[in-house]
Amino acid sequence: MEFSAAYALSPAFGNHTKGLMMQFATYYDEAGERLPPDREGLARRAAAGEPLYARLDQAPPELRELARPAGPAQLLPAAG
Numbered sequence: 001m002e003f004s005a006a007y008a009l010s011p012a013f014g015n016h017t018k019g020l021m022m023q024f025a026t027y028y029d030e031a032g033e034r035l036p037p038d039r040e041g042l043a044r045r046a047a048a049g050e051p052l053y054a055r056l057d058q059a060p061p062e063l064r065e066l067a068r069p070a071g072p073a074q075l076l077p078a079a080g
Helices: 039-047 061-070 072-078
Strands: 026-028 053-055
Touching: none
Parallel strands: none
Antiparallel strands: 026 053
């Protein structure tokens, strides 16, 4: 990322900056309203400082099983 202009959605208070798992999220605004899965629209909201909430509920079961041991730090902010 240091040498490009490409950035991904990532959780606040976390060190996860890879966008793979975030593509399997359902996004919500601060009022709890579901947002369309439009990455450009989500990026605009984030750039404007709007809080976005993501539920990692769209990943296929086999990917969920592979993601836990491959990247435990990226799922840490989503635990709880």
